[in-house]
Amino acid sequence: MVQRVLPTEEARDLLELVREIADEQLLPQVDEAEAASRFPREVFTLLGRAGLLSLPYPEEQGGGGQPAEVYLQVVEEIARAWMSVAVGVSVHALTCFPLATFGTSEQQERWLPGMLSGEQLGAYCLSEPQAGSDVAAIRTRAVRDGDGYVLTGGKAWISHAGHADFYTTFARTSDDGGRGLSCFLVPADAEGLTFAEPERKMGLHSDTVGEVLLEGLRVEEARRIGAEGQGMQLALAALDSGRLGIAAAATGLAQRALEVSAAYATEREQFGRPIAENQGLAFLLADMAAAVGSARATYLHAARLKDAGQPHTQEASIAKLVATDAAMRVTTDAVQVLGGYGYTTDFPVERFMREAKVTQIFEGTNQIQRLVISRQVLAQHR
Known part of the structure; x- marks a missing residue:
């Protein structure tokens, strides 16, 4: 048992709950699921209903209001039982960050409750085949069209590809290098959103990773998070x-x-x-x-x-x-x-x-x- 110094009694109770879920729900099925490369959507639903997918966000936004010190120890306890799931929890928290931090109050009221409820799972679409660490090299484009944008391109190495309910997506709205990127919230049912076959990886087999393809995908302007050209700032933050x-x-x-x-x-x-x-x-x-x-x-x-x-x-x-x-x-x-x-x-x-x-x-x-x-x-x- 890991000795932990936690800031509150509430945090101590939370860690005990997480350890109980990890030992009773995750450990008994991890070996079989990883061997079968099975994406454990039901596990994320379980964690969401327990309030574990929204911990680092404020309570007024629908989150758990926990400090990073506590949230990260929760992630550690989940990883101790099932690494693929812990990575998924971290990815989901990342997908909510742009909207929770840079979104307007109207955008937050419209979409954040669902994202933080635990019933939805997100994917973070930043990397591309030729743009991993070099974010400024992103080629996926978002072209203005009437009251929205048309997105065209492809994202690579995306966790939850084909399983997520929304895709936090970064695309180029101008050719001004890193200052030409913008962020969009793409729903899973958007026309023009497709997925390649999952990558055949050395490990983390239950963390489904694949290419996300956007072909003439239209999103309304209200789904742009932050200003045009602010995408790099959002990604780096x-x-x-x-x-x-x-x-x-x-x-x-x-x-x-x-x-x-x-x-x-x-x-x-x-x-x-x-x-x-x-x-x-x-x-x-x-x-x-x-x-x-x-x-x-x-x-x-x-x-x-x-x-x-x-x-x-x-x-x-x-x-x-x-x-x-x-x-x-x-x-x-x-x-x-x-x-x-x-x-x-x-x-x-x-x-x-x-x-x-x-x-x-x-x-x-x-x-x-x-x-x-x-x-x-x-x-x-x-």
Whole structure:
């Protein structure tokens, strides 16, 4: 059991509820669902009805009104049970961010209650085949047509593609580089919205990811979030929150790998004693625990800065870098602890290792995080 310092009794009760749902509802089905590459829509409905899909947004908007410090620990607990679902929770929170932060009061009253009710699930359509970390290279276009826009293009690596109820989509309204992007709220039933076959990924098989295709898709002007050309600002503003979500999820994945490894080491006997009594293996578990603890500390530090209204871009990137590198290292070591069994699908640690790898890639590769951190550090000394 992870020791947590939580700001309120309400937060403590919330974490207990999440742990109960994770242990009783998620863990019993994760192995089968991941093996079958099944998208667990019913799980998101369950989490939504429990109020877990809207936690970081204000109560007056229909959210849970929880600080980042609490919300991210919820994401960690979900990831400890089912990484694909935790990633989906983080993605959904990201999809609501532009409307909740930059939308007009009329837009928020019209769409935000449904988005935060838990009955709807969102997709965040930013990346394209030739525009991953380079957001300014987006080619999807939105052309004015009467009282609306016509969107044409394609988005890549989109979680929930084909399963979401709405798609927060970034498109080019002018050729002015990063200042030429705008944000639109696209409903799932929009004519001209189609999806390619899901990507065949190494891990996170229950996190359906695919291309979102927009062919002459028309949206009313009221579905543009923010001003024309404000899309880059919206996208960048959301990145810190998205990176903290992935940092928390990666920490939960590493925590689970540590728990499975420690349990196995105390049960598995060689030469007449548990392998945990061998110092070499015990020290390996100690290093794994230190990595998990460091990851948790970094994301909580960034979260507390965010909650205090202080700048936290550098700390969010540090958290994403530290936590995802830790997840990769800890899950790889978990396979080593289990030996030959760790390399089989009879135990979940090989899946943990496959799931950890992508955390070093999405929400900005860890090379991009180093770029962000170095620029922040150097800017402070100019």
